[in-house]
Amino acid sequence: MSVTKQRDAKQLIQRIPAFPWYVEKYMDHKKSKRASVSTLLGYLRDFEFFFRWLISEGLTKANEMKEIELSELNELRKEYVESYLIYLQDSHLFERSILLTNPTKSAKKEYSDVTIARKLSSLKSLFYYLSALSEDEHGNSYLTRNVMAKIELDVEEVTPLARANSIRSKILVDDEIQRFVDFVYDGYLEYCNTKKKQDFHYRNRERDVAIVALILSGGFRVSEIVNLNRQNVILEKNQLRMVRKGKKEDAPFFSDWGKQYLMSYMEVRHKYNPPTEEDALFLTVSPTKPFGHRIDLRTVQKFVKKYGQAFGVPDISVHKLRHSFATQFLRLNPDPHQLQAQLGHSKIDTTMQYAHVLDDTLSEAVNRTTRREIELENVDEDLT
The missing domain is CATH 1.10.443.10 (Intergrase catalytic core)
Structure with missing residues (x-):
């Protein structure tokens, strides 16, 4: 195992205990699908950002991530998740406005649409596992409803040419x-x-x-x-x-x-x-x-x-x-x-x-087409 992988594996082991038990279950599920250690760390970063937002907004009784209960995720409303997405979109704008008035103050990195989409995708993956793929001692899924399934986020697709x-x-x-x-x-x-x-x-x-x-x-x-x-x-x-x-x-x-x-x-x-x-x-x-x-x-x-x-x-x-x-x-x-x-x-x-x-x-084909159109226009002008 490379030095980088060893370091990431160590960091993963150190960070998981700070999360609720069901996140560890999700991590085990992704490991069974051969997800890389760096991918798992990325999931944890996205989950932490969301869980800390829930705590700061008073949408959970928990004071620490580890204490956030499944029932609270089960009761999340669509409007709350949409508020989270707006927070992701607007927080960097607020920070940039601070920079304009106080250039010496540092700001967090701006979240692109792609980054926001990735954070949402991570949450969708977690909630899908909890509501459809997980199983408790009675054979039931951990969640009875999946609020993330109701959330859509349009991201501009990059074409192969672009x-x-x-x-x-x-x-x-x-x-x-x-x-x-x-x-x-x-x-x-x-x-x-x-x-x-x-x-x-x-x-x-x-x-x-x-x-x-x-x-x-x-x-x-x-x-x-x-x-x-x-x-x-x-x-x-x-x-x-x-x-x-x-x-x-x-x-x-x-x-x-x-x-x-x-x-x-x-x-x-x-x-x-x-x-x-x-x-x-x-x-x-x-x-x-x-x-x-x-x-x-x-x-x-x-x-x-x-x-x-x-x-x-x-x-x-x-x-x-x-x-x-x-x-x-x-x-x-x-x-x-x-x-x-x-x-x-x-x-x-x-x-x-x-x-x-x-x-x-492709550009040559467009040029040939354009030249042909001009030639045809010139022929029409000669005929008239």
Whole structure:
């Protein structure tokens, strides 16, 4: 288990006791459905926000979340939940008005429609479980009515073309891919203005460029990369054995050019001084842990962002590197089903978003249609 997952699992165990018993039952249900630890933590954050609102509004007799009874959820009125949604929509507006009159005062992050919809979706999931899927000792559901089933929230849907356009402005294409990889290895030295920074870069550049090149040459998720062990690498076949999203075992491929950087890193992996029992492929060290240990997800996210900003692509992220691979793959190999298998997507619709990123055929078709209309208009004018 990665450092990030261990930390999240520990946080989940620490937080659950603060919630009512039925929330723990819900968590067990979601675990049986293989929900990830990060997903479960997200549910808890959304539940906590709602429960604390109930307490502050006097809609429960409880003074703490743990004391909120099922009967109180059963008696919730639709108008109360709608008031909660209005609170989510308006609270940040109130905070922004404070900022205008007092710029030194900080405000909470604004809730987008998507965030509000997610918070409602979490509550809908909880209430559906309590009213339809749960079962007490008598075989009855915990709730006899589900007020959340009466609540609707319209969120503007992002079309595939709009999403593709958003991706297009934040990815690497064609020769940018190799130039970025070269920059990670050599170009970034220009920004190391102290010997300490230079030494840090020299120590980690084989590792960093290997991770970046693997993602750009195989489209892997960052979690898949940091969880790799040495025995997961099949160099002769350019494959990586991994457990993908949804706990699916897989062995996707990486390219020959990505293999070169991986092999270069594996030759110097020993300089992190890992213990003999350390199997993690990608290592890091720190003042408190001077012996090589598994790199965590946030470290990779941070250094990719660092390199991207220096390279002149400030919006680049680990996931955008995955987008870059997918877009380039479809450009050179127009088979979305092959890409779906490589990326580990369960649905082809998810993969097809990349078909629009560098596809100019739609705009060309519109231009052809417009030119044809103008030509026809000119013919009509000549005839008259």
